[in-house]
Amino acid sequence: xxxxxxxxxxxxxxxxxxxxxxxxxxxxxxxxxxxxxxxxxxxxxxxxxxxxxxxxxxxxxxxxxx
Numbered sequence: 001x002x003x004x005x006x007x008x009x010x011x012x013x014x015x016x017x018x019x020x021x022x023x024x025x026x027x028x029x030x031x032x033x034x035x036x037x038x039x040x041x042x043x044x045x046x047x048x049x050x051x052x053x054x055x056x057x058x059x060x061x062x063x064x065x066x
Contacts, residue, residue, distance in 0.1 A: 018043055 018040055021027060028036050 014043070014047060 021036060022040060
């Protein structure tokens with residue numbers, strides 16, 4: 001069984017929400033496709049920056065080996 005941390009769950013949920021937004025024609029029609037695309041790019045970049053960070057746990061777990 002895969003156990004996700006709170007941070008990992010947030011990323012999974014956010015990614016799911018962004019996929020849903022990308023496919024939502026009603027919101028695209030109401031807000032405009034350009035706005036939706038711009039918002040998605042911002043949020044995807046935010047997720048990428050978040051995932052590239054080294055957590056305190058990772059530092060304790062792996063850096064002590066060296």
